[in-house]
Amino acid sequence: MLNKIKLENILFLDIETVPEVATFDELSEQKKELFAKKTEYQRKEEISAKDFYERAGIWAEFGKIICISVGYFVNTTENRSFRITSFAGDEKQLLIDFKQLLDKHFNKENHLLCGHNGKEFDFPYIARRMIINSISLPSKLNLFGKKPWEVAHLDTLELWKFGDYKHYTSLNLLTNILGIPSPKQDIDGSQVAKVFYEDNDLERIVKYCERDTLAVAQLILRFNNLELLSDNEIIVV
Structure with missing residues (x-):
């Protein structure tokens, strides 16, 4: 079934998120209480909500998106290329720009x-942050009333599970076992908040996000037993 999908019809993506503010102390008292309540089952008894706040970026209610990187294939039969671009910085603006991309260029039924774990993380996170930012949902993220087979989402983690819902494989592990260059060449997800708030190095995060997006595309190629992208086929715009 997967090999019947045209690569040109797929928009590959990855997002990077951070806590909505740099420190727990910057939250309102009400938001502190809500965060403590939200995370009480994830935290061990000896870990305070304040100490746990560094992980707040994984929840759309307490985090924000600082980068969305997307990639798409061009001319998959001759002179194949893969173009990558990123929306980064101010969350509301990057969400608007991403929505415009979907509405103009990736709005058809096919x-x-x-993404990797996109159904569980990236796609719902983007949709929730759009609603929080008063941005109307593009059709590809508006799942209200849709049946499962009508949802136009692919997930490389789900594809690798082969129906085993207990199984989780990280993008880093999956690329390693399939002979794909690791996207974790510089930083990993646990370091993004520090690089953003302490190092003020958004460009470093963008490059990391773009490597993840490329890795997802390479996975789809491997799942289809196709040749991986070479460096001269990858164009960052």
Whole structure:
């Protein structure tokens, strides 16, 4: 079934998120209480909500998106290329720009969004942050009333599970076992908040996000037993 999907119809993506503010102390008292309540089952008894706040970026209610990187194939038969671009910085603006991309270029029935653990994390996170920022949902993220087979989402983690819902494989592990260059060449997800708030190095995060997006595309190629992208086929715009 997967090999019947045209690569040109897939928009590959990855997002990077951080806590909505740099420190727990910057939250309102009400938000502190809500965060403590939200995380009480994840935290061990000896870990305070304040100490746990460094992980706040994984929840759309307490985090924000600082980068969305997307990639798409061009001319998959001859002179194949893969173009990558990123929306980064101010969250509301990057969400508006991403929505415009979907509405103008990836709004047809045969268009798909693809991420690693995208169905569980990236896609719902983007949708929630759009609602929080008063941005109307593009059709590819508006799942209200849709049946499962009508949802135009691909997930490389789900594809690798082969129906085993207990199984989780990280993008880093999956690229390693399939002979794909690791996207974790510089930083990993646990370091993004520090690089953003302490180092003020958004460009470093963008490059990391773009490597993850490329890795997802390479996974789809491997799942289809196709040749991986070479460096001269990858164009960052």
